[in-house]
Amino acid sequence: MGKEMVMSVMSKDRPGIVADITGAIYQLQGDLADLNQSVLCDYFTMILVATFDDWVTPEDVAAAFSHIPSETRLEVVVKEMTTPLGAKAKKPQDTYVLTAQGKNKSGLVHRISLFCFQHGINILDLATTLKGDQYTMILQLDFSRVESVDAIRSSLASCAVEAGLTVVLQHEDIFKAVSEITLF
Template sequence: MNRTLVLSILSDDKPGVVEALANTIAEHQGNWLESRMSHLAGKFAGILQVNVAEDQLEGLRNALSQLRASQGIEVVTSEAAEAQQEGQDITLQFSLMGNDRPGIIKELSQAFASQHINLDELQTSCSSMPWSGDPMFTAHGLLHIPADVDLDQLQDQLDEISDNLGVDIELGAVEDSVAE
């Protein structure tokens, strides 16, 4: 029987981090599935889903934990949760753009949590506005919305946040490029 692990990875950004992970996983006959990895503030950070035979599970966990001492790569492992039935739930994407300021994600995440909406994906960035040079914050993500959520009420709540924070928030159907 195969088991699925979710790995959280943090290291100084340097060549060979992905290779060290891939070699360790391959040495234990693991299969690298999905991953999201990025360079952030001089660090390499990522999440990774791995499928591995049950008899290799403990060896892989031990080998991954040894990467910290041998190569400075911190790996936290967690066994994947069983998938839940989705029923009639819907998936929408959202985007947010506006002047950067503290509290944007706090307000947005509170609105989603108050409606029992799961934030499936979140990508944020901060850059300069081309016309003024002011800091601009953008966020994009996928929402898993229970069927009983009133979408008009959700939109009203997001419009209120948008007005209070001076940002633009849009909800829409999932585009193919976002869902992949």
């Protein structure tokens, strides 16, 4: 059966860092499942899920990672998973993409994320960029608990006016339809 663990790693980016981390997991005879990595302003972060033999502890994994060389210290968190891998929540059917653009000021992401929370919307993915003084947020949202998209649209419109943002809320299918060759 084995032990399922979730690991998070953050450090200054350099070539070979993914090879080093996955090498450490391989040395411990871990079986890698899902992995997601991203680089932002020269900093590297990765979240991984892997299955280990019962004798491996989270401390062993963290110790194996600590030998990996890095310009900054490798920030590592390792936890044993409470839900089994196969029981992952299904991707919701009603996924919307929200884009919000406007002049940069502090609190914009908080404002939009608070709006989502207050309306029962879960944020599945969020990416933001700052270009000049223009701030752009792109959020992938789970609308499965939303009863009326229309009601969300109108309250979002007033929230956007207050925050000085231009927002567009569209179903994810539209973006897939216009950007991908295959249409469901």
